Amino acid sequence: MNQKAVAENVRTQALDQPEVSIVVPVFNEEATLRHLSSELFRALASERFELILVNDGSKDRTGQILIELAGAHSEIVVVELSRNFGQHPAVVAGFSVVRGKYVVTLDADLQNPPEEIPRLLEQLRNGHDVVGSVRENRQDPWLRKQVSSLVNTVTTASMGVGMKDYGCMLRGYTREVVEEIVELAEQAAFVPALAMMLASNPVEIDVRHVEREEGSSKYSPLRLMRLGFDLITGFSLLPIQLVSVVGLLIAIAGGALSALLFARRIILGPESDGLFTLFAILFAFMGVLLLAVGLVGEYVGRIYAEVRRRPTYRIREVISQSVDSGETDGSQ
Numbered sequence: 001m002n003q004k005a006v007a008e009n010v011r012t013q014a015l016d017q018p019e020v021s022i023v024v025p026v027f028n029e030e031a032t033l034r035h036l037s038s039e040l041f042r043a044l045a046s047e048r049f050e051l052i053l054v055n056d057g058s059k060d061r062t063g064q065i066l067i068e069l070a071g072a073h074s075e076i077v078v079v080e081l082s083r084n085f086g087q088h089p090a091v092v093a094g095f096s097v098v099r100g101k102y103v104v105t106l107d108a109d110l111q112n113p114p115e116e117i118p119r120l121l122e123q124l125r126n127g128h129d130v131v132g133s134v135r136e137n138r139q140d141p142w143l144r145k146q147v148s149s150l151v152n153t154v155t156t157a158s159m160g161v162g163m164k165d166y167g168c169m170l171r172g173y174t175r176e177v178v179e180e181i182v183e184l185a186e187q188a189a190f191v192p193a194l195a196m197m198l199a200s201n202p203v204e205i206d207v208r209h210v211e212r213e214e215g216s217s218k219y220s221p222l223r224l225m226r227l228g229f230d231l232i233t234g235f236s237l238l239p240i241q242l243v244s245v246v247g248l249l250i251a252i253a254g255g256a257l258s259a260l261l262f263a264r265r266i267i268l269g270p271e272s273d274g275l276f277t278l279f280a281i282l283f284a285f286m287g288v289l290l291l292a293v294g295l296v297g298e299y300v301g302r303i304y305a306e307v308r309r310r311p312t313y314r315i316r317e318v319i320s321q322s323v324d325s326g327e328t329d330g331s332q
């Protein structure tokens with residue numbers, strides 16, 4: 001290739017280069033995909049964008065539909081993972097192939113309306129590097145909202161920086177933040193909190209939230225609990241410190257009580273009335289101990305996972321009209 005051809009090539013590449021990358025993790029979402037894609041195309045009509053759909057090991061017809069969509073639209077890039085890795089690893093896998101200057105994530109189920117994306121982009125263009133979103137009158141089950149609210153409070157307290165809603169996945173990031181997240185390759189990645197840690201100029205905006213129209217939530221209570229644990233232990237030592245403080249207080253109280261009981265034994269002589277009180281105290285101690293051991297175990301488990309450095313995701317194939325695929329994974 002001569003100089004002119006090279007220059008020409010670079011220019012077409014620059015023209016092709018999307019400015020905005022939308023990343024959507026997809027797990028068994030055959031019912032919503034087409035609707036999602038048409039909504040996104042409508043919302044982004046005035047943007048140069050690419051749409052990265054990460055198939056997180058779906059078992060239904062998701063894979064086929066994705067390939068059809070990629071065949072029909074040059075903006076669509078399909079990232080096929082080798083199996084189900086979970087929502088956040090899937091998002092990070094999508095991050096590893098983005099080309100845009102601004103990156104926006106959202107869920108496939110249209111609970112976050114795509115019409116809100118231009119408002120996120122506006123904040124990114126105003127110089128914010130992380131744009132969070134707060135769900136106005138969130139449409140989710142009650143218990144679900146309570147768990148979220150607890151997680152938000154603990155995370156905010158432990159990170160020092162507050163975000164009202166870490167759970168809403170309709171979020172915007174600059175390319176730099178996204179690249180750093182990919183490089184971190186954390187085992188228990190929770191994307192919104194990681195981004196918050198890396199952000200220098202974050203902002204939060206209100207977005208609408210609607211009920212899931214088709215399909216069902218992919219989070220069972222157990223999965224949700226694991227995600228909550230990821231978030232809390234992944235970002236702070238606060239829980240373990242709280243346990244230590246409570247443990248210390250109980251130990252002091254226990255010591256004082258023993259002294260009192262001992263004094264009574266000396267002054268009043270043997271008495272068996274206190275037997276059940278003693279049992280109660282014993283159980284309280286045991287509870288705290290078990291809790292503490294469990295928490296320590298939780299941290300140790302996480303250190304173990306981090307030390308093994310197994311890949312958090314494995315991309316089997318990248319399908320689009322222009323990109324060639326290659327197998328990659330999320331290990332460093």
Ligand code: UDP
Pocket residue numbers: 024025026027028029056084085086087090106107108109111216217218219
């Ligand atoms: N998801 C995923 N892998 C999973 C579970 C979920 O990629 O193992 C995707 C799912 O397809 C959706 C998003 O993550 O796009 C959020 O999932 P869901 O709507 O089930 O969660 P909820 O709205 O109940 O938090």
Ligand code: MG
Pocket residue numbers: 107109111212217
């Ligand atoms: Mg949802």
